[in-house]
Amino acid sequence: MSDAPSPLPALCLIGENATRLWGMTNAERLRRLARAEGLPEDAEAEAGERLYVNLAYVFDPVWLRHIRTQPGTVVTDGGELVLAHLTGGMTPGDLERHRGALTFIEYRDDPQIYNRQLRKLDCPFIQRLTPATRREIERKSYFGAYKGVTDLLTKYLWPELALGLTRIAASLGMTPNMVTGIGAAMCLWATYLFSQGLYWSGMLAGFAFMVLDTVDGKLARCTVTSSKWGNVFDHGVDLIHPPFWWYFWGVGLSAWGLALSPRAFALVMAAVIAGYVLQRLIEGMFIKDFGMDIHVWRPFDSRFRLITARRNPNMVILFVATIFGRPDIGLIALAWWTVISLIVHAVRLMQAYGVKRSGRPIVSWMEAKP
Incomplete structure (x- = not known):
C-alpha cells in the first residue's frame, strides 16, 4: 500500500x-x-x-x-x-x-x-x-474568527468595538499589516508615555494598540489575507513589547514621587521579565511535547487563560492601582501575579509529564468531547 x-x-x-x-x-x-x-x-x-x-x-x-x-x-x-x-x-x-x-x-x-x-x-x-x-x-464570520480561549478583555470587553473597526478597515481596503503598523506605533507611543509617568495617556494609547491587535487578526481571517510576514510582524510585536511596558512603567514612577528603591526595582523587574520569559518557554515546551496549547488541556487551563499574567490582565492590575493613585503598588502586584502564574504553568507542565509517563494520552478537553 x-x-x-x-x-x-x-x-x-x-x-x-x-x-x-x-x-x-x-x-x-x-x-x-x-x-x-x-x-x-x-x-x-x-x-x-x-x-x-x-x-x-x-x-x-x-x-x-x-x-x-x-x-x-x-x-x-x-x-x-x-x-x-x-x-x-x-x-x-x-x-x-x-x-x-x-x-x-x-x-x-x-x-x-x-x-x-x-x-x-x-x-x-x-x-x-x-x-x-x-x-x-459578516458578524458571524468575525466572531467565528475569535479564539475560544483567550484573556478576559479580548473575550468580553472590546469585541463589538473591534468589529466596527474591522468593518471600517475592510471598507477602506486596508491590509492587516497596515493595521498592525498603526498598532505598533501606538505601542511605542504608550511605552514613551509610561516612561514619563503619563500613565493615563499611556493606557489610552495602549488600549488603542490592544484593540488594533485584535482588529488586524480578525481582518486577516475575515478577508482571507493572512500572510507569513504578517503573522511574524504581528506575533513579534505581541511577544516583545510587554517587558518594555513594565520596565518603563517602573521608570515613570519617579514622576509621581513613587519611585521604587534600586533593590526593589531590580527584584520587581527580575520577577516580571524572568516570569514572562519562563512562562512563554513553558507554553512552548507544552506545544512541542504534547502538540497543543497548554491552555486547552483541561477546563481549568482554559479558565486560567482569562486572567493569567499576560499583557491584558496585567493592564487591568495597573489600571486599578492607578485609579487609587498607587501605580507603584500596581507594578509590585503585577510582579507577584507573574510569579503566581508562572508557578501555575510550571505545575501544570509537570502534571502533564506525569500523565504521559503513566501511559495516558494528553488530549484537549475540547477534542475529548463526544
Missing part, C-alpha cells in the same frame, strides 16, 4: 452570487480560502477529485478545512447542498444514487468541530448569503 498522501480536491463552484462580503464576492472569498488550504485549481486536479461548493451559502473556513481531507463527505443545510468532497467522477447530481456510500453532515443537527488554530469547540456557522443577511454573516 502506498504511503503517499491522497491528492487534495479542486474547488468547484456551483451557481452564482453577486452579494459581496467584507468587500469581496463569495467566489473570490472561496478562491482565497482554497489557495490558503493548498487546493489546486480545477484544471490541475486529479480526475474526479472535486470539492463542490454552493455559492448560495457562506460558511466558516473550518468547514473547508474539515471536509477537504474527508472524501465522500457532504455537508447540507436543511437538506440543501452546501459543500461536498466527491471522488471517482461523482457530481452533485449523483448524490441520491450514491447516498449509501457517502457521509452526510446536516448543519441543523449542530455537529461539533474542534478548531485547533482558534482553540475552541463549536458548530461553525453556515448561512445563505443574500443582501439581507450580509451584515449578519
Whole structure:
C-alpha cells in the first residue's frame, strides 16, 4: 500500500452570487480560502477529485478545512447542498444514487468541530448569503474568527468595538499589516508615555494598540489575507513589547514621587521579565511535547487563560492601582501575579509529564468531547 498522501480536491463552484462580503464576492472569498488550504485549481486536479461548493451559502473556513481531507463527505443545510468532497467522477447530481456510500453532515443537527488554530469547540456557522443577511454573516464570520480561549478583555470587553473597526478597515481596503503598523506605533507611543509617568495617556494609547491587535487578526481571517510576514510582524510585536511596558512603567514612577528603591526595582523587574520569559518557554515546551496549547488541556487551563499574567490582565492590575493613585503598588502586584502564574504553568507542565509517563494520552478537553 502506498504511503503517499491522497491528492487534495479542486474547488468547484456551483451557481452564482453577486452579494459581496467584507468587500469581496463569495467566489473570490472561496478562491482565497482554497489557495490558503493548498487546493489546486480545477484544471490541475486529479480526475474526479472535486470539492463542490454552493455559492448560495457562506460558511466558516473550518468547514473547508474539515471536509477537504474527508472524501465522500457532504455537508447540507436543511437538506440543501452546501459543500461536498466527491471522488471517482461523482457530481452533485449523483448524490441520491450514491447516498449509501457517502457521509452526510446536516448543519441543523449542530455537529461539533474542534478548531485547533482558534482553540475552541463549536458548530461553525453556515448561512445563505443574500443582501439581507450580509451584515449578519459578516458578524458571524468575525466572531467565528475569535479564539475560544483567550484573556478576559479580548473575550468580553472590546469585541463589538473591534468589529466596527474591522468593518471600517475592510471598507477602506486596508491590509492587516497596515493595521498592525498603526498598532505598533501606538505601542511605542504608550511605552514613551509610561516612561514619563503619563500613565493615563499611556493606557489610552495602549488600549488603542490592544484593540488594533485584535482588529488586524480578525481582518486577516475575515478577508482571507493572512500572510507569513504578517503573522511574524504581528506575533513579534505581541511577544516583545510587554517587558518594555513594565520596565518603563517602573521608570515613570519617579514622576509621581513613587519611585521604587534600586533593590526593589531590580527584584520587581527580575520577577516580571524572568516570569514572562519562563512562562512563554513553558507554553512552548507544552506545544512541542504534547502538540497543543497548554491552555486547552483541561477546563481549568482554559479558565486560567482569562486572567493569567499576560499583557491584558496585567493592564487591568495597573489600571486599578492607578485609579487609587498607587501605580507603584500596581507594578509590585503585577510582579507577584507573574510569579503566581508562572508557578501555575510550571505545575501544570509537570502534571502533564506525569500523565504521559503513566501511559495516558494528553488530549484537549475540547477534542475529548463526544
